[in-house]
Amino acid sequence: MDIARQVLEGTPYPIRAIFACGMNARMFPDTEYVKKALGKLDFFVDADLFMTDTAKLADIVLPACTSFERGEFKSYPGGYATYTNPVIEPSRAGEKRRGYFVRAGKITWIWTIRSFAAVMRIASGT
Numbered sequence: 001m002d003i004a005r006q007v008l009e010g011t012p013y014p015i016r017a018i019f020a021c022g023m024n025a026r027m028f029p030d031t032e033y034v035k036k037a038l039g040k041l042d043f044f045v046d047a048d049l050f051m052t053d054t055a056k057l058a059d060i061v062l063p064a065c066t067s068f069e070r071g072e073f074k075s076y077p078g079g080y081a082t083y084t085n086p087v088i089e090p091s092r093a094g095e096k097r098r099g100y101f102v103r104a105g106k107i108t109w110i111w112t113i114r115s116f117a118a119v120m121r122i123a124s125g126t
Contacts, residue, residue, distance in 0.1 A: 004037035017043040025054045
C-alpha cells in the first residue's frame with residue numbers, strides 16, 4: 001500500500017489526515033506497517049459498519065449504512081450496471097445517513113464537507 005509509505009516517509013508530500021470508508025488494514029500484506037502509518041496521522045476518520053481494528057485507530061468513527069439501508073449503483077465491465085433500492089430504513093435513525101456518511105442532498109453534503117474541513121483545521125491547529 002503506497003499511501004502507508006507516503007504517510008511514513010512524507011514523500012512526495014506529507015499526508016496528515018485520511019478519511020476512510022470501511023478501510024481494513026488486515027487486507028494488506030503487512031498489517032502492522034499500515035497500522036503504524038495510521039498511527040502517525042494527525043487526524044484519521046473512518047466510516048464503518050463495525051468497530052474493526054482499523055476503526056479503533058481512528059480519531060472519529062462514523063456509522064455507515066449497510067447495503068440493505070442504502071441504494072447502490074454499480075457498474076461492471078462491458079457496459080452492465082445495476083441499481084438496488086434500500087429495503088429497510090437505517091437501523092438507528094438520526095445516527096446513520098445514506099451513502100458513505102451522507103446522501104441526503106446537496107445542501108447536507110456541502111454542510112458535511114465544510115464541517116469536516118472545520119474539524120481538520122481544529123485538528124491541525126490552523
